Amino acid sequence: MDSAALKETLIAVLGQIQADSGLECPPLTGATKPIENLPKFDSKVWPVATTIIATETGATIPNDVNIFVDETTKLPRSIDEIAAFVCELLKKQSEKEAAAA
Template identity: 75%
Template sequence: MNPVTLTTKLIAVIGQIQAHSGLDCPQLTGATKPVGNVPGFDSKIWPVATTILSSEIGAPIPNDVNIFVDETTKLPRSIDEIAAFVSEWLRKQAKKEGAE
């Protein structure tokens, strides 16, 4: 899936979660890092956001895949980085399924 499309959908998902939670939502851009920059957006919310995004794009993303924090560096990803990560992850999954 195209990272630009993923960025748009992820911004909408985060905005929706913040609105439903009654929390403030800063202006979201591709450079925004949800972890640390979006009030209340923590490890309890990540699986919810991942599930909603998965539903929005029609592709499964398991909850054990942390799209919000880089596993190697342990640093939060920006929305653009998350979109690129998910795009690449989905590509690898499709390739893996095609090989089976």
């Protein structure tokens, strides 16, 4: 899956989560940082969002990976950064699978 398709999936999932929660959802763009810009998008919601994104994309995202925060800087990621991070994660997974085969 490429970064653009992943970005579209992210935007759809995040918008749906906000709607299902009865919360307002600002316009979502690649620069939107869900943790900073979405009302009540916190550590209780992150795992749910990650699971839905993994299901929608067919990706395997480990439970100990927070796709919404950069582990090194501890800063929230934008939607573009999340899409790039998940694409890189998928790439590494497929390389491991290819090496194991």
